[in-house]
Amino acid sequence: MAADNQGFSTAAIHAGYQPDALYGSINAPIYASTTFAQDGLNELRGGYEYSRVANPTVTALEKTVAALENGTHGAAFASGAAATDIVLRILLRPGDHLILGNDAYGGTFRLIDAVLSEWGVEHTIVDTGDVDAVAAAVTDKTKLIWLETPTNPALNISDIEAIAQVKKQAKLIVDNTFASPYLQRPLGLGADVVLHSTTKYLGGHSDVIGGVVVTDDDWLDEQMRFYQGGVGPTSSPFDAYLTARGIKTLGVRMDRHCDNAEAVAQLLDESDQVKQVLFPGLKSHPGHEIAAKQMDRFGGMVSVRFHSEDAARTFCTSTTLICLAESLGGVESLIEHPATMTHQSAAGSQLEVPRDLVRISIGIEDEADLLADVRQALAAVAAL
Structure with missing residues (x-):
């Protein structure tokens, strides 16, 4: 079930946007505007000022995916890789340690091994299907455990709930791309963060690239908003529209x-x-x-x-x-x-x-x- 006790497909169609009062558009409009008129000095109309920071079409997508994952906050990015980079950048600092599965997506491994390692972040590769191995790899410096389940490409399975019980102070992030929220909702199993490459099942038509992060953590959401505007890895309104259209038939x-x-x-x-x-x-x-x-x-x-x-x-x-x-x-x-x-x-x-x-x-x-x-x-x- 999705948010507010709606069925999943009902939420996929209706969550995140209701027909607007002006024209009654059934679909979220594509707000193809870089900037928004203000009612006074720094008096934002509806909370929008500049589309790198936030855009109504993108907001609708963020709310939809958050509802489908039974989460509080959603943040949309220009790609799954951008979403991954921002989450890692927020949660890790030089000297920190993370745990990564031994069957993770090659792009995620490349980012951690070739980029974060140069930044002084250490990582341990384990079989995340073995809960005892994950627990043994957690140290005082472990800030993050990165799970894919099913994994890419060997389709190995990790027990999200069991790993959530041994993560200690680390944040548990689940890349839910292969399952989609239709089949699996990790926040309800103890994950702190859920990530999707919306390029895949959420978009569903091989015509748009994007990523979304969902969490119940207010601080993490604030940080993602800061990075959206400050770094600029945000989704375009048209990409958000295409993704939202795909989600309706997920x-x-x-x-x-x-x-x-x-x-x-x-x-x-x-x-x-x-x-x-x-x-x-x-x-x-x-x-x-x-x-x-x-x-x-x-x-x-x-x-x-x-x-x-x-x-x-x-x-x-x-x-x-x-x-x-x-x-x-x-x-x-x-x-x-x-x-x-x-x-x-x-x-x-x-x-x-x-x-x-x-x-x-x-x-x-x-x-x-x-x-x-x-x-x-x-x-x-x-x-x-």
Whole structure:
């Protein structure tokens, strides 16, 4: 359920904006204005002065995502990477320590390893699926624990509630991009901050880049507002509008993503060409029980390991309906080879991705067409 006891899809359509009194626009208008008229010296009309600081279209998006995550505050940014950078910059100082999962998104690892390390921030890589390992890694200097669940790209699962109980003074941040708030709401499980790349499932149509941070922490919200205006990583009004439009159909899209992913995962799991299917909806997945506890369904992402890198590459280049491209969460199905595409920056590190692994973002096409495409790609692998 979303805020005010509304159902999720009701909140996705209505939370954050009501038809305005002037014209009754059903959708939040695109306020394509850099600046706003003031009623007097520093007397702001409606609280807006300059769109780098705040914009009504962006505010509507922030309120919508906060409502869907059952959170108090939302802050929108120009990308998921910008949102990540700002949160890390607010919560960490030289000499601080953070904990990162050993299967995190390559871009997040790159930011921490190549940028924050130069700033004097230390990090420890652990298997966040092991709560005892996380607890053992927490020190007096640990200010932040960064979780992805499911992870990108191996779809590992971490127990948010259990980790929240061992985090001590550290802030627990959950990147909820893969699940979306339709399937998982980490604040209710003890997380302090939830982050989304809205480029993915929230936008849902591969036509807009953005990020949103949600929290109940008033101080953190104040800091994010300061950084929005002071640093300028804010979302544009048009991008916010596109994202809000995508969110209206999030529930129905996610149901179709999940249905299709379950069918594709089952087909791959039955193939002799496949070494291992990484999908939390399979009972064989080591995180299946935790995922079933903290998620409403298992998502639209399927990763698969083949018997060789050549087989993985062949599968990637043999699909015809499923497009070879980076990113995920759109209505169309996408496939990629993380070791040479999205996760190149993790090569040679503790987060290095197996070269036999393929990541598939399952779209909302007809199930029969997706299964036919997977079958013919598997046939190409068998012919090697």
